[in-house]
Amino acid sequence: EVRLVESGGGLVQPGRSLRLSCVASGFNFDDYVMHWVRQAPGKGLEWVSGISWHSGSVGYADSVKGRFTISRDNAKNSLYLQMNSLRAEDTAFYYCAKDFLHDSDGYSFIDSWGQGTLVTVSS
Amino acid sequence: IVMTPSPATLSVSPGETATLSCRATESISINLAWYQQKPGQAPRLLIYAASTRASGIPARFSGSGSGTEFTLTISSLQSEDFAVYYCQQYHNWPPLTFGGGTKVEIK
Numbered sequence: 001e002v003r004l005v006e007s008g009g010g011l012v013q014p015g016r017s018l019r020l021s022c023v024a025s026g027f028n029f030d031d032y033v034m035h036w037v038r039q040a041p042g043k044g045l046e047w048v049s050g051i052s053w054h055s056g057s058v059g060y061a062d063s064v065k066g067r068f069t070i071s072r073d074n075a076k077n078s079l080y081l082q083m084n085s086l087r088a089e090d091t092a093f094y095y096c097a098k099d100f101l102h103d104s105d106g107y108s109f110i111d112s113w114g115q116g117t118l119v120t121v122s123s
Numbered sequence: 124i125v126m127t128p129s130p131a132t133l134s135v136s137p138g139e140t141a142t143l144s145c146r147a148t149e150s151i152s153i154n155l156a157w158y159q160q161k162p163g164q165a166p167r168l169l170i171y172a173a174s175t176r177a178s179g180i181p182a183r184f185s186g187s188g189s190g191t192e193f194t195l196t197i198s199s200l201q202s203e204d205f206a207v208y209y210c211q212q213y214h215n216w217p218p219l220t221f222g223g224g225t226k227v228e229i230k
Contacts, residue, residue, distance in 0.1 A: 035219070045158075045166065045209055047219040059217030095165055107216040109156035111177065113165035 002026040002112040004096045009117030012086055022079040022096030022114060030074035033099035033107060036081045038092035039116070048094070049081065052105040059107070064090075086121045093118050124148055124212050126222035134230040141197040143225045145210035150190045154214035157186055157195045160224075161206045169208075170195065197227070205229055 008020040020036070036048040049070040050059045058070055069082040079096055093116035100111045125148045135141045145155070153173035158166040168177040170186035173193055183198040197204055210222040 044223045045160075045211075045221040047217070047221065050217060050219070061218050100171065107219055108154075108213045109168065109171045109211060110158075110166075111168050111171075113167070115165055 002098060004098065004112060004114035006094065006096045006114045006117040009094065009119045011120045011122065013123050014087060014121055016086055017082070017084045018086060018119060020081040020083065020094055020096075020117060020119070024077045024079065024096075024098070027098070027112075028102075029077040031102040033101055033104060034072060034079045035097040035099060035107075035110060036070060036079075037095045037097050037110070037113075038090075038119075039095070040089075040092040043092075046092075050099070050107050051079070053103065057105045083119070086119075088121050091119060091121045124151060124215050124220055126210050126212055126220050128208075128210060128222035128225045130225060131223070132226045132228060134228050135200050136230045137200050137202060139200055139230075141200055141204075141227050143195040143197075143208055143227070145188075145193045145195070145222050147191045147193075147212055147214075149215075151212045151214035153189050154212055155186075155188070155193050156211045156213065157184075158209045158211065159204075159206050160209065166209065200227070202229075 003025045035050040051070045067085045071080045095116045096114040097110040098112040101108045127146045129144045155173045157170040160166040174186045207224045
């Protein structure tokens with residue numbers, strides 16, 4: 001069974017940083033593209049960032065480009081999101097998500113989701 | 124690519140059929156997925172490649188369409204089907220883009 005467990009969320013002041021982590025189990029983590037998707041309370045889904053299985057290809061939403069950095073450690077079955085210069089509009093549940101595609105640099109649809117970690121940016 | 128769902132809210136009685144639509148601003152072939160999200164839960168994959176049901180998804184969920192127009196049909200609505208439904212394109216990326224969601228509520 002695929003399991004994705006996020007951690008690292010919390011309350012942070014505007015302009016500060018936070019690092020999210022996701023530990024994966026139940027599948028060959030190093031074969032799959034992984035994503036972060038966020039959802040502001042009561043709002044819809046927004047793709048944030050994606051990373052290829054070998055970390056050679058990364059992508060970001062325009063809203064976070066230059067402030068967020070995605071990374072992964074395949075030896076630890078872990079995905080990360082370093083979030084700098086946080087803004088109030090970054091307040092959301094952040095989901096770790098597994099892409100359907102394996103052994104690919106491309107993106108497709110998400111076939112497994114974590115339960116999410118809440119990031120609140122407020123003074 | 125912008126994905127536009129319709130309607131925003133759909134009121135349906137249990138046992139009836141719900142028809143949800145999603146429109147893309149340009150052709151995405153059949154590179155479209157549908158997700159269901161219930162309150163307090165993560166989204167769940169229902170349909171991919173516009174019409175292929177994901178593992179474990181009941182046959183009352185069906186998808187159709189190609190190009191720019193897509194439909195999710197839920198036949199004989201059960202109580203557990205009342206939720207928010209999102210479409211997502213994966214034809215041109217990044218970014219992956221989601222529609223704003225259609226809420227299916229009890230009439």
